[in-house]
Amino acid sequence: MGWGSRCCCPGRLDLLCVLALLWGCLLPVCRTRVYTNHWAVKIAGGFPEADRIASKYGFINIGQIGALKDYYHFHHSRTIKRSVLSSRGTHSFISMEPKVEWIQQQVVKKRTKRDYDLSRTQSTYFNDPKWPSMWYMHCSDNTHPCQSDMNIEGAWKRGYTGKNIVVTILDDGIERTHPDLMQNYDALASCDVNGNDLDPMPRYDASNENKHGTRCAGEVAATANNSHCTVGIAFNAKIGGVRMLDGDVTDMVEAKSVSFNPQHVHIYSASWGPDDDGKTVDGPAPLTRQAFENGVRMGRRGLGSVFVWASGNGGRSKDHCSCDGYTNSIYTISISSTAESGKKPWYLEECSSTLATTYSSGESYDKKIITTDLRQRCTDNHTGTSASAPMAAGIIALALEANPFLTWRDVQHVIVRTSRAGHLNANDWKTNAAGFKVSHLYGFGLMDAEAMVMEAEKWTTVPQQHACVESTDRQIKTIRPNSAIRSIYKALGCSDNANHYVKYLEHVVVRITITHPRRGDLAIYLTSPSGTRSQLLANSSDS
Numbered sequence: 001m002g003w004g005s006r007c008c009c010p011g012r013l014d015l016l017c018v019l020a021l022l023w024g025c026l027l028p029v030c031r032t033r034v035y036t037n038h039w040a041v042k043i044a045g046g047f048p049e050a051d052r053i054a055s056k057y058g059f060i061n062i063g064q065i066g067a068l069k070d071y072y073h074f075h076h077s078r079t080i081k082r083s084v085l086s087s088r089g090t091h092s093f094i095s096m097e098p099k100v101e102w103i104q105q106q107v108v109k110k111r112t113k114r115d116y117d118l119s120r121t122q123s124t125y126f127n128d129p130k131w132p133s134m135w136y137m138h139c140s141d142n143t144h145p146c147q148s149d150m151n152i153e154g155a156w157k158r159g160y161t162g163k164n165i166v167v168t169i170l171d172d173g174i175e176r177t178h179p180d181l182m183q184n185y186d187a188l189a190s191c192d193v194n195g196n197d198l199d200p201m202p203r204y205d206a207s208n209e210n211k212h213g214t215r216c217a218g219e220v221a222a223t224a225n226n227s228h229c230t231v232g233i234a235f236n237a238k239i240g241g242v243r244m245l246d247g248d249v250t251d252m253v254e255a256k257s258v259s260f261n262p263q264h265v266h267i268y269s270a271s272w273g274p275d276d277d278g279k280t281v282d283g284p285a286p287l288t289r290q291a292f293e294n295g296v297r298m299g300r301r302g303l304g305s306v307f308v309w310a311s312g313n314g315g316r317s318k319d320h321c322s323c324d325g326y327t328n329s330i331y332t333i334s335i336s337s338t339a340e341s342g343k344k345p346w347y348l349e350e351c352s353s354t355l356a357t358t359y360s361s362g363e364s365y366d367k368k369i370i371t372t373d374l375r376q377r378c379t380d381n382h383t384g385t386s387a388s389a390p391m392a393a394g395i396i397a398l399a400l401e402a403n404p405f406l407t408w409r410d411v412q413h414v415i416v417r418t419s420r421a422g423h424l425n426a427n428d429w430k431t432n433a434a435g436f437k438v439s440h441l442y443g444f445g446l447m448d449a450e451a452m453v454m455e456a457e458k459w460t461t462v463p464q465q466h467a468c469v470e471s472t473d474r475q476i477k478t479i480r481p482n483s484a485i486r487s488i489y490k491a492l493g494c495s496d497n498a499n500h501y502v503k504y505l506e507h508v509v510v511r512i513t514i515t516h517p518r519r520g521d522l523a524i525y526l527t528s529p530s531g532t533r534s535q536l537l538a539n540s541s542d543s
């Protein structure tokens, strides 16, 4: 079964495991497909040719899909909007057109926002009313200090506040008229994929369902010292929003979003993903996979787009973030959360692809995240890994201001070198052969903004990436109940290649196909030559 495919016969799991000096995994899902009346089509020959073919078969050509050349978004208004059957009318003969290289009717993907419902003195003087209570920005001077500081003020004091850095939030919109956002709002970093226009304003309803993007945006770039609301971590950065979660999420919608204006946007922050239910295995389908690859290769004039991702909120369902192909990708920076106390939050998902951690909510008595809210308000109860990813995006913006020439891989290296275990509570901290402390809960630890800007200032770009690809004999092996297969595969690190053997390991991507009815019965480990053991998939008794 193909990896992008979401249909699922009982019992077949496809694993694609990724590890970034660390590790992770994914697999697809058992669910009925729901087809939309949108198609992604690849047509060579430019826009006029695409238009001609669209009208010949009764489609409307909505335009190129994000930055993907030759890929177009076609709409067919006479097809029903959501159907469990793929469309079969005369329009389906379009696939026979010689110029049509590839076509795919878009299916609805379930994507869940990563917050959850909840019903001092300081050294920098800002007149914003919420500043004194923004504990994670100046935690060392609180009456109840958190014991590790992300040193954001330290980065500010070195002159970095996000100037000339552009961040966009891929979510349910951004309230661009919010008094704390309008000054830094960047229309060029914003669009509305759901409404197919340029205005990312959220849709308002009684329950404020679409508050999530506006909350994330304020964490990054709320204006400082304007007597209003809060202070963003990169309060002089430009901030935009891509409205893409308020509608059917398809591969095409995701691809348009992650490839939106890649020569202008530097950092994309996403706090959503597949269901965190402990059973799902899902990840980017072909267009989005290609959009990620194009982003790191060509975005930011070849330095690579920076994609920051929330690691997931499925802790209570024993979800494992390796089963989420977005957080798990080597192209994304996957961010976990810790509570004020340094304790593991109840929603935290463990896995080896997590790179680092920022503060967020914890138990009900722990402080939460303070940020801008829908309807020009502020909130002091933003929560979950949703709150952690934008915080990381803001810190990365400070580092990119300190050194705008960091590549997407440099950014990951700088994070690994500067994050700290601090007081973060986990029973699996270990020091790997490269000398870094690492945990499946927190990656390389709590991010440190001041250390990051200092490291960025003096950073030399890492050497070119080399890929060493090895495969097994594809022999079928059976796992007997309550037993393990040891040493399924022993990698050689391309040791037979004099030029390209592995000297320094950056990422590992593991693809495994397993047929089994229940994800929770399985555990997969990867052990490094020096003995660092990474769990690629955790077994659990209840999923």
Ligand SMILES: *[C@@H]1O[C@H](CO)[C@@H](O)[C@H](O)[C@H]1NC(C)=O
Pocket (backbone or CB within 6 Å): 118, 119, 373, 377, 378, 379, 380, 381
């Ligand atoms: C969360 O914050 C908002 C805005 O401040 C407030 O209206 C809401 O009542 C708060 N919810 C809880 C559960 O505290």
Ligand SMILES: *[C@@H]1O[C@H](CO)[C@@H](O)[C@H](O)[C@H]1NC(C)=O
Pocket (backbone or CB within 6 Å): 124, 125, 126, 127, 225
């Ligand atoms: C904020 O504005 C006040 C005036 O309202 C000023 O005294 C203070 O120095 C400013 N703070 C910073 C950090 O610029």
Ligand SMILES: *[C@@H]1O[C@H](CO)[C@@H](O)[C@H](O)[C@H]1NC(C)=O
Pocket (backbone or CB within 6 Å): 523, 539, 540, 541
């Ligand atoms: C995972 O499997 C191991 C070995 O069978 C077992 O000891 C452990 O309790 C399991 N963990 C969970 C969470 O079920």
Ligand SMILES: [Ca+2]
Pocket (backbone or CB within 6 Å): 128, 180, 222, 223, 224, 225, 226, 227, 228, 229, 230, 231
């Ligand atoms: Ca403010």
Ligand SMILES: [Ca+2]
Pocket (backbone or CB within 6 Å): 274, 275, 276, 277, 311, 312, 313, 314, 319, 320, 321, 324, 349
């Ligand atoms: Ca998850």
